[in-house]
Amino acid sequence: MGTRETSGDDGIVLNFDCDSHKHKDKHKDREHRHKEHKKDKEKDREKSKHSNSEHKDSEKKHKEKEKTKHKDGSSEKHKDKHKDRDKEKRKEEKIRASGDAKIKKEKENGFSSPPLIKDEPEDDGYFAPPREDIKPLKRPRDEDDADYKPKKIKTEDTKKEKKRKLEEEEDGKLKKPKNKDKDKDKKVPEPDNKKKKLKKEEEQKWKWWEEERYPEGIKWKFLEHKGPVFAPPYEPLPENVKFYYDGKVMKLSPKAEEVATFFAKMLDHEYTTKEIFRKNFFKDWRKEMINEEKNIITNLSKCDFTQMSQYFKAQTEARKQMSKEEKLKIKEENEKLLKEYGFCIMDNHRERIANFKIEPPGLFRGRGNHPKMGMLKRRIMPEDIIINCSKDAKVPSPPPGHKWKEVRHDNKVTWLVSWTENIQGSIKYIMLNPSSRIKSSELGYSVSVFTPPSLSNPPLALGLLQGEKDWQKYETARRLKKCVDKIRNQYREDWKSKEMKVRQRAVALYFIDKLALRAGNEKEEGETADTVGCCSLRVEHINLHPELDGQEYVVEFDFLGKDSIRYYNKVPVEKRVFKNLQLFMENKQPEDDLFDRLNTGILNKHLQDLMEGLTAKVFRTYNASITLQQQLKELTAPDENIPAKILSYNRANRAVAILCNHQRAPPKTFEKSMMNLQSKIDAKKEQLADARRDLKSAKADAKVLKDAKTKKVVESKKKAVQRLEEQLMKLEVQATDREENKQIALGTSKLNYLDPRITVAWCKKWGVPIEKIYNKTQREKFAWAIDMADEDYEF
DNA sequence: ACTGGCACTTAGCAACAAAGGG
DNA sequence: CCCTTTGTTGCTAAGTGCCAGT
Numbered sequence: 001m002g003t004r005e006t007s008g009d010d011g012i013v014l015n016f017d018c019d020s021h022k023h024k025d026k027h028k029d030r031e032h033r034h035k036e037h038k039k040d041k042e043k044d045r046e047k048s049k050h051s052n053s054e055h056k057d058s059e060k061k062h063k064e065k066e067k068t069k070h071k072d073g074s075s076e077k078h079k080d081k082h083k084d085r086d087k088e089k090r091k092e093e094k095i096r097a098s099g100d101a102k103i104k105k106e107k108e109n110g111f112s113s114p115p116l117i118k119d120e121p122e123d124d125g126y127f128a129p130p131r132e133d134i135k136p137l138k139r140p141r142d143e144d145d146a147d148y149k150p151k152k153i154k155t156e157d158t159k160k161e162k163k164r165k166l167e168e169e170e171d172g173k174l175k176k177p178k179n180k181d182k183d184k185d186k187k188v189p190e191p192d193n194k195k196k197k198l199k200k201e202e203e204q205k206w207k208w209w210e211e212e213r214y215p216e217g218i219k220w221k222f223l224e225h226k227g228p229v230f231a232p233p234y235e236p237l238p239e240n241v242k243f244y245y246d247g248k249v250m251k252l253s254p255k256a257e258e259v260a261t262f263f264a265k266m267l268d269h270e271y272t273t274k275e276i277f278r279k280n281f282f283k284d285w286r287k288e289m290i291n292e293e294k295n296i297i298t299n300l301s302k303c304d305f306t307q308m309s310q311y312f313k314a315q316t317e318a319r320k321q322m323s324k325e326e327k328l329k330i331k332e333e334n335e336k337l338l339k340e341y342g343f344c345i346m347d348n349h350r351e352r353i354a355n356f357k358i359e360p361p362g363l364f365r366g367r368g369n370h371p372k373m374g375m376l377k378r379r380i381m382p383e384d385i386i387i388n389c390s391k392d393a394k395v396p397s398p399p400p401g402h403k404w405k406e407v408r409h410d411n412k413v414t415w416l417v418s419w420t421e422n423i424q425g426s427i428k429y430i431m432l433n434p435s436s437r438i439k440s441s442e443l444g445y446s447v448s449v450f451t452p453p454s455l456s457n458p459p460l461a462l463g464l465l466q467g468e469k470d471w472q473k474y475e476t477a478r479r480l481k482k483c484v485d486k487i488r489n490q491y492r493e494d495w496k497s498k499e500m501k502v503r504q505r506a507v508a509l510y511f512i513d514k515l516a517l518r519a520g521n522e523k524e525e526g527e528t529a530d531t532v533g534c535c536s537l538r539v540e541h542i543n544l545h546p547e548l549d550g551q552e553y554v555v556e557f558d559f560l561g562k563d564s565i566r567y568y569n570k571v572p573v574e575k576r577v578f579k580n581l582q583l584f585m586e587n588k589q590p591e592d593d594l595f596d597r598l599n600t601g602i603l604n605k606h607l608q609d610l611m612e613g614l615t616a617k618v619f620r621t622y623n624a625s626i627t628l629q630q631q632l633k634e635l636t637a638p639d640e641n642i643p644a645k646i647l648s649y650n651r652a653n654r655a656v657a658i659l660c661n662h663q664r665a666p667p668k669t670f671e672k673s674m675m676n677l678q679s680k681i682d683a684k685k686e687q688l689a690d691a692r693r694d695l696k697s698a699k700a701d702a703k704v705l706k707d708a709k710t711k712k713v714v715e716s717k718k719k720a721v722q723r724l725e726e727q728l729m730k731l732e733v734q735a736t737d738r739e740e741n742k743q744i745a746l747g748t749s750k751l752n753y754l755d756p757r758i759t760v761a762w763c764k765k766w767g768v769p770i771e772k773i774y775n776k777t778q779r780e781k782f783a784w785a786i787d788m789a790d791e792d793y794e795f
Numbered sequence: 796a797c798t799g800g801c802a803c804t805t806a807g808c809a810a811c812a813a814a815g816g817g
Numbered sequence: 818c819c820c821t822t823t824g825t826t827g828c829t830a831a832g833t834g835c836c837a838g839t
Contacts, residue, residue: 359829367807367830413802427801428829434804469803518805519833528831562832563806601797604834617804617833664807673822745807752805775825798839805832812825817818 219414223389225344225353227396227404228417228430229337231360231379234258241311244304245297255288259376262363264308271365277374281363284376344416345393346432353416354433358385364423368529368564372423384419424527434470434781467784474755476613477622478795484622487610488513495576501597505606507580508534508595512616515571516623516659518562519600519616531560534616535600540590544581545570553578567661624656624753629795631655632762643730645768649759650737656749664745674738681731688724695721750774756782757789764791 236257242249243260252260263272263281271277282300289297297303322330341356361379364372382402389395391409398404405419417430480487491513494506511517512534520533532541541559548554551572561567573581584594600616607614631652636645667673695717702710756774760782763770770779770786779786 355828357828365830370830415802418802424830426830429802431803473804521833523832524799531831533832563830565807600834615834662806667823669822676822748806777825796839799837801834801836803833803835806830808828810825810827812823814821814823816821 217412220346220411221390222347222393223344223411223416224393225389225396225416226341227387227398228385229341229357230382230399231358234379237261237308237311242307244307246299246302247304250293250296253290253293256285256290256293258361259285259288260303260305261308261312262361262376264305265312266363267305267309271373274373276369276371277363277365280372280374281376284374288376344432352433354431356430358419359421359428366529368531368560370529371526372528375423378422380419386418388413388416388418467781470781471784473618473621474625474757474795476618477625477755479611480614480618480622481626481795483611484513490610492574492576495574495580501602503580504584504595504598505603507577507584508598508603509607510573510577512619513623514573515557515569516620516661517567518620519603521600529560529564531562531564533561533600535595535598535603537594538590539585539588539592539594542581542585542594544578544585546578555581561661565661565663620660621753624660624749625755625758625795627656627659628652628754629758632758636762636766638766641726641729642768642772643733645766646772647733647737649762649768649773650741650746653746653750653754654740654744656754657744657746660749660753662745662748663743666742670742674735677731677735677738681728681735684724684728684731688721688728691717691721691724750778751781755795756785757793758795760785760789761791761793764789 234254236254243252243257244250263285266272272281278300286294286297338356342353343350344353345351358380359377362377364370364375364377366373382398383405385398385404386406386408387396387404388408388410390411395407415429415431418427420426421428487509491506491509494502495510497503497506512519518533520535520537522536523531532538537559541557543556543558545554545556546552548556548570553575554570554572555578557567557569557571559567581594584596588594588596604615607616607618632649635648635651637648640648695714698710698714698717702714759773760770762768763773774782774786
């Protein structure tokens with residue numbers, strides 16, 4: 001580093017030493033990766049040969065999650081494998097669209113067979129009255145939530161509930177206090193319960209809010225659930241479905257057969273042709289074989305799974321052809337399952353669980369060029385499962401003949417069930433559904449969802465566990481808004497720092513701020529696809545152009561980010577940034593870290609000093625939300641009609657999605673549906689022309705006749721024309737919207753980055769019904785915002 | 796300081812369900 | 818009413834960031 005340091009800086013020299021270690025190590029580690037890299041590059045190069053032009057044209061390519069590199073034309077040494085892979089890749093692109101769906105379908109989607117878990121009877125039992133020794137600590141509420149009335153009802157009441165309610169009434173709902181006292185809680189007598197369910201619901205809801213807010217990392221006081229639903233057991237293939245090895249029929253042992261079916265189900269998928277996939281699969285498959293099989297089956301290419309594959313296709317087909325009754329039956333069964341296992345009781349409130357079904361076994365398919373693709377994702381057994389619930393809750397029973405790995409009572413976490421997954425060794429969790437609030441109760445009478453609460457007061461009382469967190473996230477982003485100027489000035493200053501580390505930090509932060517890049521934690525090599533974020537950018541990921549297309553100091557980014565989605569962008573930057581980048585890149589290999597003295601820990605620590613709660617990802621939230629707000633301001637034309645306004649909204653949303661690089665593969669049927677729409681438009685135009693003609697002649701008649709009747713006709717024709725015009729315009733808007741949205745995914749930003757209050761305010765301001773922007777799930781998730789934001793809300 | 800583990804958020808795509816057109 | 822098209826939900830991988838232990 002010394003060499004690339006600015007001259008004469010001691011600090012730098014010092015740094016250099018340590019750095020060089022780091023550097024070296026990294027370098028070493030990366031060596032072989034680099035090789036892989038090159039291969040990829042080569043592949044990609046070839047692939048993208050025809051149009052190596054930028055962005056637009058190549059977008060399709062990006063889609064496929066493969067790495068596409070432009071630079072580096074050097075490595076030509078790779079052989080056959082590459083070629084194959086290359087081919088595969090191309091194929092994959094295409095096939096992805098066509099083959100995929102089919103195959104997937106056959107996958108067990110769940111529940112043909114009854115869950116292993118045994119259930120317990122009573123519903124009533126669900127609600128375990130809180131023990132006295134457990135007292136809810138409430139967090140202070142600042143507002144009055146009384147307005148919010150849920151509709152659900154259920155279960156018996158508890159004294160606490162009642163009491164709380166009473167208390168509330170007395171106090172006039174405002175209490176903010178952390179815990180008022182639990183003593184108080186005890187006093188109220190309980191009224192009858194069954195009858196007034198409605199009331200009860202309310203109470204419950206209210207109480208729930210209260211109890212949800214605990215201090216100091218406590219997530220709940222009471223938690224009870226039924227445990228997970230396991231994947232249905234493997235059903236052996238019928239005798240007539242044969243597997244062939246080297247042309248000869250072979251009967252597989254059950255385990256080996258099961259794993260073979262996983263592969264067979266994916267046969268149409270391109271990745272079953274990928275070297276890595278096949279290698280990983282075969283290795284894991286062999287582990288499941290009995291010795292005899294191992295001895296015989298030594299070459300995957302000699303395996304013939306086609307009968308299996310056809311069998312599954314037929315099954316899928318059959319499922320599609322099922323009669324209505326059969327389908328209905330299945331549906332009912334699923335609903336029953338949901339009712340039974342899909343909810344838990346958390347602090348007296350019945351909550352929807354997000355993923356109560358354990359992930360079924362299968363072959364792992366990571367995203368992008370994942371080194372572990374094709375590995376066997378093993379079946380999860382009760383013995384792998386850790387159950388989390390409160391001590392006073394009824395512990396779910398494991399399936400007969402089994403036991404849980406562990407039952408714990410950790411109220412500092414939100415998960416109900418966890419297990420360790422075998423591919424990456426990471427922990428998987430069963431948690432609550434983020435959008436879930438009150439859902440219909442098992443009694444069935446509760447009203448569907450959550451009626452938009454009286455818009456009157458309840459300010460933020462509405463946040464539920466997740467909702468509140470969500471809200472907090474946006475509040476943090478708003479705090480950033482207040483000091484972002486200062487921070488920007490500071491990092492600009494830091495570009496001049498004598499310390500390399502500070503400069504790197506400042507430049508990285510600039511990218512994060514300006515381009516909404518992700519932080520870029522380090523990842524273990526060989527464990528995951530090679531993707532990067534800001535701090536983990538490598539020299540090979542950027543190209544510097546002192547001048548490009550008439551602009552000065554352009555940085556060209558090209559790397560794979562989260563989910564192996566390509567980030568490609570050419571950005572003019574300030575001269576100082578540019579010079580710094582040149583400095584950072586001096587004497588480095590392409591595979592070296594661009595910011596070799598920086599990592600997310602260092603960066604976030606610094607951010608924490610600048611503002612409490614500030615981390616790299618807050619910038620994404622902030623920039624996304626502020627962009628939406630600005631764009632809405634800019635794009636909304638007061639006089640436009642609702643569809644046009646919605647288009648404006650979508651455009652603003654799109655601007656954010658582009659900023660955050662939220663892409664999607666163009667829908668498979670995109671071209672077709674576009675054409676359909678166009679023909680609709682044409683038809684509409686014709687209709688309109690006809691109607692206009694009619695109108696004209698009617699007018700002519702009216703001029704002559706002047707009687708009331710003809711006048712009326714004119715009026716009605718006029719209306720018809722108007723109606724058609726509106727319809728046409730709506731269609732045209734739709735076409736524009738769709739076209740512009742071809743490969744942009746709006747959902748992610750809407751759900752995760754945009755302060756919903758901005759949207760709510762905008763809707764209120766322009767009279768756009770909120771349902772036009774948020775669907776039901778979204779409205780549930782953002783209920784707090786819908787409730788609290790008025791049209792003047794400013795992010 | 797560094798690392799790995801853990802908890803929780805963010806992500807895109809496929810399956811499924813509902814809506815719309817003939 | 819059937820079939821296609823579009824919107825919604827489910828699924829689970831892949832990130833972020835904090836924390837404890839060294």
